[in-house]
Amino acid sequence: MVFEVTTLGTGAALPARGRYPTAQLLNVRDELYLIDCGEGTQERLRMAGVNFNRIGRIFISHMHGDHYLGLMGLLSSMHLQGRSRELHVHGPADLKEVVHLQLRVSQTYLRYPLHIHAVASVSGEVIMEDDRVTVTALALKHRLPCTGLVVKERAGLRSLRKEMLPVIPAYRRAGVKQGEDLLAEDGTVIPNAELTLDPPARRSYAFCSDTAYAPELVPFLTGVDLLYHEATFTEALLARAKETLHSTARQAATIARDADVGSLLLGHFSSRYKSADVLLKEALEVFPRTLLSSEGATFKVGTRG
Ligand SMILES: [Zn+2]
Structure with a gap:
């Protein structure tokens, strides 16, 4: 049964050659969930050959533009394509007002039912549950209310x-x-x-972007199979990371090590790094099972052993 994540964009706020802002596509048993929707996400989805209609839910972590400015374009395209399937968007309380304002001034009356749910950023609180997964919140440490996710597969049958x-x-x-x-x-x-016989072990994926170093998240991340954690800077820019409430690669790896996760996936790279290898090298010194995300790459969420 498929459980995998495709990183559509791995850049931070400013554009960098070859990188796009944050967006990830999660496929759980052939249902698609979109996590964040930076500028250009619909183009990235097209490049990945994804039919927009297969996306049933979108999660927006916070209201910084590099995490949601692609949303209106995607919602409009779904409308133009004649979508009839309902769409659920989970995000900060302000998101609903922003979306409705844009729909109103453009006199767009969506052809499909759109439900926008305000998410409380409280670690461990269930945001959404369907027949495939349970999604719980992570209260990330950022300038705006910012919510990470733990997506855990629901128990299968014996x-x-x-x-x-x-x-x-x-x-x-x-x-x-x-x-x-x-x-x-x-x-x-x-x-x-x-x-x-016991059902297969339940797999889990966690998404942490954007956040300062937040060791209080460790109990909520313990044992997840794949942890995506932002790594905007190297330790050389620790002061900048603290000031902007972002993490260094070493800090991301420290969280992964302390939570004993299966693998760590790094992303949200500052445009100052032409290659993210320097971030990978720094993280590997602390946590050996570290991977770099890249545009369009897919990572399987698997249980350990
Ligand atoms: Zn941010």
Whole structure:
């Protein structure tokens, strides 16, 4: 079952050659979720061959332009394409007003139902739950209210043990997969553990952008399989990171190490770095399972071991 993230944009606020502002496409069992929507996101989605209609939900972390200025363009294109499927957008309280103002002054009456949900930036609070994932908030440390995400797969069904198939009547199989015991013909109870195998481990992905170093997030990130954490600067610019409430690559790696995550994915690179290798090198000194995001690259979210 697919669970993967494509980084559509890896740059920070200012444009840099070859980099785009933050946007990520999360695919969980073939349903698409968009995380942030910087300028040019719809073009990036086109390049990735993504049908906009497959996106059911969009999460916006905060109201800095490099994280949401692509949203109106994408909403308009969905309208022009005749979308009828409803769309849910989860973001800061101010987002609704901004979107509605732009729709009003352009006299655009969307063809599809648009639901904009205000997200409270409280770590551990559930933002959204559907049949695939549970999404909880992370209160990031930034100049504006900024919300990160932990996206955790919902538990799958137990699978039937092959050797037990002959004793499980077809009409009982759905119940047994959900954990029910079985009453045998002779009246004895066969416990579920003898009939089934555990479901696959639940995979999880966390998104932390933008944020200053925030060790208070560690308990909420512990054990996630893939952590995306911004790494705007190197340690040489620690003072600048503190002033702008961003993180260094070393700080991102420290969070990954302390939360014992499966892998760390770096992004939100300052335009001053022509190559992000210097950020990767710094993070690797603290946390060896570190990867660099790049435009259009896809990373599998997998369980460890
Ligand atoms: Zn920001």
